[in-house]
Amino acid sequence: MAARPELLMRLRIEKPIIQAGMAGGITTPELVAEVTKAGGLGTIGAGYMHAENLRSAIQRVKKQTEGAFAVNVFVPETPEVVPGDVQKANEKLSLIHKKLNLDSAPVPEKLPSFFEEQLEVVIEEKIEICSFTFGLPSPEQMKRLKAHGVFLIGTATSVEEAARNEQAGMDAVVAQGSEAGGHRGTFAESFEKAMVGTMALVPQVVDKVDIPVIAAGGIMDGRGVLAAHALGAEAVQMGTAFLTCRESGAPPAHQQAVLTSKETDTAITTIFSGKPARGITNKMMAWMEALDHKWPPYPVQNMLTQPIRREAARQNESAFMSLWSGQGTRLSVQEPAAAMIKRLMEEAEEAWESL
Amino acid sequence: MAARPELLMRLRIEKPIIQAGMAGGITTPELVAEVTKAGGLGTIGAGYMHAENLRSAIQRVKKQTEGAFAVNVFVPETPEVVPGDVQKANEKLSLIHKKLNLDSAPVPEKLPSFFEEQLEVVIEEKIEICSFTFGLPSPEQMKRLKAHGVFLIGTATSVEEAARNEQAGMDAVVAQGSEAGGHRGTFAESFEKAMVGTMALVPQVVDKVDIPVIAAGGIMDGRGVLAAHALGAEAVQMGTAFLTCRESGAPPAHQQAVLTSKETDTAITTIFSGKPARGITNKMMAWMEALDHKWPPYPVQNMLTQPIRREAARQNESAFMSLWSGQGTRLSVQEPAAAMIKRLMEEAEEAWESL
Structure with a gap:
């Protein structure tokens, strides 16, 4: 396969595989570091993390790798x-x-509010990539992160949500199909309407936005990685596959x-x-x-x-x-994250050869 | 792309594209014939057709092409x-x-019962390919169709349903993802559980059965055709795309x-x-x-x-x-069916080149 260097160069990764920022302790610093060391993009699932816990997780990853990794945060709601x-x-x-x-x-x-503090930690710790679930940060927050050179990745479950991510200034967007595990990223649609399968969602999002699209939802092996590329995605984000890795929490x-x-x-x-x-x-x-x-x-x-x-x-x-x-x-497999990433790329190559 | 000749040779088609057997008058004989003439597999959606209407539709297709085409029928239920x-x-x-x-x-x-008569027409008219929705014909019906050399294609919305199709003797199976339009083919699961997206469903079905798998659901252009192949499908079945063709009813x-x-x-x-x-x-x-x-x-x-x-x-x-x-x-386009098939293959080629 030919390289798709644009997004990967920006993310400082060699393989078009992003480990999703699953919250609740799944993304141990070991998992994040191993993914990054293997050439993918590890992500700390900071959704429910207090700022100081996030800082400590970041520092633990940094001790294991000098490669780039991401932090995923949840845009807050305060009912x-x-x-x-x-x-x-x-x-x-x-x-x-x-x-x-x-x-x-x-x-x-009262509801905990640690989003602002999380973003400060991201900036202070010079995190290169920050991804968002459940909507868009404020224009001021976007501006501040961009001023510090953070690469911003949003989440969309519909074409309209992808367009809003682009308009808000996101550098890339995850198109999350209905197959995906964990939370729906839906923020501008009724969630039922935005239950769009990956096969249908990705090409429609690719046609709409000019920023790189990352496919998510139901991608578990190299065939899925290749299929996502065929649909026009520049990388994939995988959660469930990494959940059963040896380093998973x-x-x-x-x-x-x-x-x-x-x-x-x-x-x-x-x-x-x-x-x-x-x-x-x-x-x-x-x-x-x-x-x-x-x-x-x-x-x-x-x-x-x-x-x-x-x-x-x-x-x-x-x-x-x-x-x-x-x-x-x-399609889930229990193996070390590095072995998984190696396997995914070999399977994708194999699937490509059989096309 | 390398050829995937096995299924296509059996279907006597050159392009891995099956026009779905949409019922209710959508699949005019013109649509079916044009798809077949363009190298795909046209399908008469005979779901609700009386036997004599089916015969007349078949004969009208035959007047336009000597190529192979399919008839899709609904396995009946009699509540x-x-x-x-x-x-x-x-x-x-x-x-x-x-x-x-x-x-x-x-x-x-009383409920109309024309399934047996439909199958007789299929046999009498020497239809080469018959596809089924809503379950499996009886072992006797399967045997009779096979004795007449009819190539049988079943529909599955889960891995288990695909396995049952194989066990029943189907020659190929359509894996219908949740993106698909029209009726869910579900027959052995609760339909909610079997709302599995194409990206997740196809590779899991491919891993389970030895018969060729045809991907369906959310496939609308050449990117989808290529993605389906990446997932291990040997052909795609497309309904919605053909619904807006010039020849559509x-x-x-x-x-x-x-x-x-x-x-x-x-x-x-x-x-x-x-x-x-x-x-x-x-x-x-x-x-x-x-x-x-x-x-x-x-x-x-x-x-x-x-x-x-x-x-x-x-x-x-x-x-x-x-x-x-x-x-x-x-992704829907209004154009003649032949132009659509030509476009799909060109787009798939283009998507393949950009991998």
């Missing part, structure tokens, strides 16, 4: 916290608390669930965080969906279920975790 | 017709009848709706036929969905809405048609 709603939700969740021997249920009085039970699942085992749910996300259906998801309760909005609901999921991780109890996963589960 | 349910549904639909000045509402006493208002839609404008609905299908949301769909009525099952509901859709087609009134469409709408 009102209605105490009655929180209490009602916690009452329902108390059944799960009991199961896990968790005594206290959190009642957030995902609990073993989560990894096992992905490794043993079928492509029909995932569903979109809002019960974990208040925002739609794709995961493998488990007990907690099925039970909470069946209650048909109006849970608090993101990020309140996320704060309410976080202690449960953290304790479930500690106990390695998959029934009460958020088992984020895309639809390519049957 | 009980509950007269009370039918009456209730018709009462609800009477509002639309009035809008369109349609006076009589059909009350089916889709009402002009339907074609116009596809040509002017965004990728976020479609949704899955069961209101038209009783089975889930993807179409552009219009007045009839929105109104019937909002009623939240339990409509009769397929194919009863299809019979109830058919006169409405037929009259809407006559009046070219898109508000009351089923505007079947996949998610690749922005």
Whole structure:
């Protein structure tokens, strides 16, 4: 295959593979560093990280590599916290608390706000690449990051969202197809309407914007990498594939669930965080969906279920975790990240030769 | 690109492009013949056709080409017709009848059964290729078709469904991703679980079965054709792309709706036929969905809405048609089928050169 040097040169990477910034402890500094050392782009999933934790994660990656890596942050939302709603939700969740021997249920009085501080850490630590989920930073934030030379990558689940990313000044955009695991990046559409498959989404986004497009959603091996290029993407972003890497921080039970699942085992749910996300259906998801309760909005609901999921991780109890996963589960492999990236490129080459 | 001769030789085609057997008058004999003459595989969408209409369509195609073409049929279901349910549904639909000045509402006493007769026509007319939607024919039917040398293509929306197609003796299988327009081919899964995007579905199916896999869903141009090959498919099946061809029998208002839609404008609905299908949301769909009525099952509901859709087609009134469409709408083009196939191959070549 001919090189596609433009985006890769800007990202200082040799292989068109970006490890997605999965939040919640999956992207250990080891995973990020190994991906970067293997020629891809590692990403710290800083979504829910306090600034000082982010700084420490960054420094741990830096100790392992001088290569470029990215930080992924969540553009914040600040709905009102209605105490009655929180209490009602916690009452329902108390059944799960009991199961896990968790005594206290959190009642957030105000929402954490660490986005500004995260961006300051990105600037102070001279992070070269910052990616965003759930929308666009303010024009001032964009300007400040750009002034410090940070390469900015947005997320889109529709053509319109991609265009808005470009207009806001993003340097590249991830087109996230409906196959993708974890949170939908949707911010300007109803999420149902923006459930567009990768095969349909990527070329339509490529035709609309002039910035490089990164394909995401259902890409799990070298065939997917090649297919994404055929559709006009300049790189791919892969989450689920890296989730089962040896260096992944995902609990073993989560990894096992992905490794043993079928492509029909995932569903979109809002019960974990208040925002739609794709995961493998488990007990907690099925039970909470069946209650048909109006849970608090993101990020309140996320704060309410976080202690449960953290304790479930500690106990390695998959029934009460958020088992984020895309639809390519049957293609998941447990191996070191460096071996995975090598394999992906070999498979892509092989697929190309057979065209 | 290197040739992938195996499947294409069996299908007697030069280009790995199958025009999907869209039912309801879209696949005119002219469309089918033009696709075949251009080196692809035309398909008569015989889903709802009486045997004699199918025979006449076949004969009209044969007058235009000696090339191979396919017939697509629907594997039948025979739920009980509950007269009370039918009456209730018709009462609800009477509002639309009035809008369109349609006076009589059909009350089916028994379900039409033309599947066996369709298969006889396929055999008598020496049709070389027959494709199936909504499941598997009986072992006897499979055996009889095979004895007459008919090449059999099944439809799958999951890996398991693909495996069942192979076990039943299909010679090839269409892996239909969630992007696809029109009816979901799902027959062995809950349809929600089998909403798997093409990018994720195709390689997982390819890994499972030994028969050739045909990719469908969101493929609208040469980039999609190449991407499908990268994923391991030996050919593509395209519906929406051919729906706006000059030779298409889709009402002009339907074609116009596809040509002017965004990728976020479609949704899955069961209101038209009783089975889930993807179409552009219009007045009839929105109104019937909002009623939240339990409509009769397929194919009863299809019979109830058919006169409405037929009259809407006559009046070219898109508000009351089923505007079947996949998610690749922005890539749709109005041109002769032969020009489209030429363009698809040129685009695929171009995309390949830029890899």
